[in-house]
Structure formats: structure tokens, C-alpha cells
Amino acid sequence: MTVGPLPEGPALLEVRHAVRRWVRAHDDADAGVAVALSGGADSLALTAAAVVEAGPVHALVVDHRLQVGSGDVAARAAERARALGCASAQVLPVTVEGQGGLEAAARRTRYEALDAARADRPVLLGHTLDDQAETVLLGLARGSGPRSLAGMRAYDAPWGRPLLGVRRTVTERACTELGLPPYRDPHNLSPEFTRVRLRTEALPLLEQILGGGVAEALTRTAAQLREDGDVLDELAVELLTCASTGDELDVAALVDAPPAVRRRALRAWLLRRGARGLTDRQLRAADDLVGSWRGQGGVALGGGREGVRLVVSRRRGRLSVGFVGEQSGSNNCR
Structure with missing residues (x-):
């Protein structure tokens, strides 16, 4: 044919x-x-x-x-x-x-x-x-x-x-x-x-x-959101560059940023550090380590392995990501 x-x-x-x-x-x-x-x-x-x-x-x-x-x-x-x-x-x-x-x-x-x-x-x-x-x-x-x-x-x-x-x-x-x-x-x-x-x-x-x-209306809405999102992503990249100190993030460089930009920067950083299947709840809990700091413990994320969890935590004004054992980290993670 x-x-x-x-x-x-x-x-x-x-x-x-x-x-x-x-x-x-x-x-x-x-x-x-x-x-x-x-x-x-x-x-x-x-x-x-x-x-x-x-x-x-x-x-x-x-x-x-x-x-x-x-x-x-x-x-x-x-x-x-x-x-x-x-x-x-x-x-x-x-x-x-x-x-x-x-x-x-x-x-x-x-x-x-x-x-x-x-x-x-x-x-x-x-x-x-x-x-x-x-x-x-x-x-x-x-x-x-x-x-x-x-x-x-x-x-x-x-x-x-x-x-x-x-x-x-x-x-x-x-x-x-x-x-x-x-x-x-x-x-x-x-x-x-x-x-x-x-x-x-x-x-x-x-x-x-x-x-x-x-x-057609739904696709127009999607296009508008993509345009807005691209701008926020660019701002988030700039923020992440300023806040990065090796493998950690400087909280002081993040705290005054608009939450929408800050969460995008945190999301990009967490994905680079091995987080998987990141939910909105997890992202907002991680953001609270910056914007609503009360001395709370670390936040467990998807991306761990058998017997351990991937956790983002705050210490001495820095955010870091690491693996925590189920028992040793059970009182610090949520």
C-alpha cells in the first residue's frame, strides 16, 4: 500500500x-x-x-x-x-x-x-x-x-x-x-x-x-498559567542560587521571599536532593521550616529506601536533606 x-x-x-x-x-x-x-x-x-x-x-x-x-x-x-x-x-x-x-x-x-x-x-x-x-x-x-x-x-x-x-x-x-x-x-x-x-x-x-x-477555555487557562509559571520558575532559580551553600540552603536568604517563589525553589532543591512524588502537603511542611519556624522537627519525604526515610530538616539556620532510620528518626519526622 x-x-x-x-x-x-x-x-x-x-x-x-x-x-x-x-x-x-x-x-x-x-x-x-x-x-x-x-x-x-x-x-x-x-x-x-x-x-x-x-x-x-x-x-x-x-x-x-x-x-x-x-x-x-x-x-x-x-x-x-x-x-x-x-x-x-x-x-x-x-x-x-x-x-x-x-x-x-x-x-x-x-x-x-x-x-x-x-x-x-x-x-x-x-x-x-x-x-x-x-x-x-x-x-x-x-x-x-x-x-x-x-x-x-x-x-x-x-x-x-x-x-x-x-x-x-x-x-x-x-x-x-x-x-x-x-x-x-x-x-x-x-x-x-x-x-x-x-x-x-x-x-x-x-x-x-x-x-x-x-x-478551548480550559486550554487558554492552561496557557496563561504556563506563562505565569515560567516567570515564577525563573525567580525561583535566582532565589535558589542565592540561598545555596553547598548541599544546604541558607534560611536567611529564603525567609523574606514570596511564599509562591520560595516553595518553587524548595521544590526544585528537594527534587535534586532525591525527593520523589513530592506532595503539596510535604512541600508546605518543608516551607514551614522557613516561613513558620517554631523549632519543629524534620519533614519526611518520598525518596527513601528500605528502613530509612528521606528527611529535610533545619539546624543552625540551614536546611539540609538526609536519610534517617525508621526508629532513630521517628520522633523527629512528620
């Missing part, structure tokens, strides 16, 4: 223009890109547009092996990629396992496989405006702050998302214009997944109640 010159339909042109703008904005794409291709409408339309707009395109098809016949689906997607003109098409069989539920485990495994196979190229992902709206709603429900509500970036190296301004209905129509029926993943219709229920129930209901335009 070989696909001829791309049709000039309005939907496919919209996808092409989105990819063209992304490529022109990012020098990393000059030597070609990889595209994560599932065979669904979003990634199929993205692949077709990228072949024309982004130079050499290398398709990466992840086979999660979660459904009977998934290997055949992956092989057909790779065949379509070659027919569209991709320089190469590689199927990546993976084993989905680990904590966090099926959705989270599959996502983590998929990104690891793509990262290992991309050969230093940026990887284009088929996330659309609708995916961005769903991501913002998920962040809102989790109460995880503006960083989560800011949604996905158009480029968070090596992951590129040219279609964040394109509706899912457009990629569907683009596939129709191409004459390529997309693969319909049964998991995308399964109500056991939170994102599916957002897509099929919550967002349509919000559109009905609020009179439309909800997805």
Missing part, C-alpha cells in the same frame, strides 16, 4: 499548518523527528502531516500487548507509516507492569520505550486540544496546583506536541480525507478509565451546561 500526494482537504491542511508552525519554532526538528504512532486518528494524521512538513520522519509504534491481536494492529500501523513516506517504522513491543494502575503503568512504559528508540530525535505526540482540556480537568480534580493546571507544553524535550491547538474532530476528518480509517482502541471507550469518562461524560456535560467552548 502506498499513499499518493496528500489531499488538500481543510482538515488535513489544518493539521499540516500546526505541524509546520511547530517545526519552524524548534531547531531540534531540523534533522528529522520521530513520531509516536498508535494507528489512531490523532497520531495517523500527525504522521501524514509530519512527513510533508518535518523532513525525515521515523515512526515508533508501541505494542503494549494488552489486547489479543495487538501485534497485528502495530504491524498495520507501521505499514501505513511506510506508505505515507516515513523514513523508517519500528514496532516496540513492551511489557506493561508497575504501580499506579493500568493507565499510569502503560503511559510510563510507553514513554520509556519511545525515549530508548528515538535516537536523539524529538518525538512528536498526537495530543490534541481535547487531550489538553482533559489534562487540565484531571489536574483540577487532584488539587495539585497551577503546575498541573498548566497542562502539557508544546515542547518539553524530547516530547513535541504540535496539535495542542487542533480539535480531535479535525484529526478524524483528516483521516477521512486521507482515505485511511484509523484504528479504534477499545480502551479509549472503556469507562473504567478516568480519562475516558472525562472525554465521554464530563466534558460533553460541561459543554451542554455552559453553552460550548469549554475545551
Whole structure:
């Protein structure tokens, strides 16, 4: 099967223009890109547009092996990629396992496989405006702050998302214009997944109640929060530079900073020191060691190992991070 010159339909042109703008904005794409291709409408339309707009395109098809016949689906997607003109098409069989539920485990495994196979190229992902709206709603429900509500970036190296301004209905129509029926993943219709229920129930209901335009409004909000967050992050870097004294932080350099900036600086520092899965509660407790100091003990963080905990504590005007044994640290950590 070989696909001829791309049709000039309005939907496919919209996808092409989105990819063209992304490529022109990012020098990393000059030597070609990889595209994560599932065979669904979003990634199929993205692949077709990228072949024309982004130079050499290398398709990466992840086979999660979660459904009977998934290997055949992956092989057909790779065949379509070659027919569209991709320089190469590689199927990546993976084993989905680990904590966090099926959705989270599959996502983590998929990104690891793509990262290992991309050969230093940026990887284009088929996330659309609708995916961005769903991501913002998920962040809102989790109460995880503006960083989560800011949604996905158009480029968070090596992951590129040219279609964040394109509706899912457009990629569907683009596939129709191409004459390529997309693969319909049964998991995308399964109500056991939170994102599916957002897509099929919550967002349509919000559109009905609020009179439309909800997805676009959510993505605009995300863009505004990203812009504000970028400024706060820059201020936090400056603060962290001033407060750093080797592996410790000088409390005097932190105490008068605005809490929003100070917490961002603390978050960056704690992540560098080995903290994992840092929650808002933990971050605020760590910030209290600076802004609400009462002589309290250290704060236990995620990132320890068996039998010990990772703890941030204050002593003699400095913050430090270290490992504390379960028994020896039990009276000092919270």
C-alpha cells in the first residue's frame, strides 16, 4: 500500500499548518523527528502531516500487548507509516507492569520505550486540544496546583506536541480525507478509565451546561498559567542560587521571599536532593521550616529506601536533606 500526494482537504491542511508552525519554532526538528504512532486518528494524521512538513520522519509504534491481536494492529500501523513516506517504522513491543494502575503503568512504559528508540530525535505526540482540556480537568480534580493546571507544553524535550491547538474532530476528518480509517482502541471507550469518562461524560456535560467552548477555555487557562509559571520558575532559580551553600540552603536568604517563589525553589532543591512524588502537603511542611519556624522537627519525604526515610530538616539556620532510620528518626519526622 502506498499513499499518493496528500489531499488538500481543510482538515488535513489544518493539521499540516500546526505541524509546520511547530517545526519552524524548534531547531531540534531540523534533522528529522520521530513520531509516536498508535494507528489512531490523532497520531495517523500527525504522521501524514509530519512527513510533508518535518523532513525525515521515523515512526515508533508501541505494542503494549494488552489486547489479543495487538501485534497485528502495530504491524498495520507501521505499514501505513511506510506508505505515507516515513523514513523508517519500528514496532516496540513492551511489557506493561508497575504501580499506579493500568493507565499510569502503560503511559510510563510507553514513554520509556519511545525515549530508548528515538535516537536523539524529538518525538512528536498526537495530543490534541481535547487531550489538553482533559489534562487540565484531571489536574483540577487532584488539587495539585497551577503546575498541573498548566497542562502539557508544546515542547518539553524530547516530547513535541504540535496539535495542542487542533480539535480531535479535525484529526478524524483528516483521516477521512486521507482515505485511511484509523484504528479504534477499545480502551479509549472503556469507562473504567478516568480519562475516558472525562472525554465521554464530563466534558460533553460541561459543554451542554455552559453553552460550548469549554475545551478551548480550559486550554487558554492552561496557557496563561504556563506563562505565569515560567516567570515564577525563573525567580525561583535566582532565589535558589542565592540561598545555596553547598548541599544546604541558607534560611536567611529564603525567609523574606514570596511564599509562591520560595516553595518553587524548595521544590526544585528537594527534587535534586532525591525527593520523589513530592506532595503539596510535604512541600508546605518543608516551607514551614522557613516561613513558620517554631523549632519543629524534620519533614519526611518520598525518596527513601528500605528502613530509612528521606528527611529535610533545619539546624543552625540551614536546611539540609538526609536519610534517617525508621526508629532513630521517628520522633523527629512528620
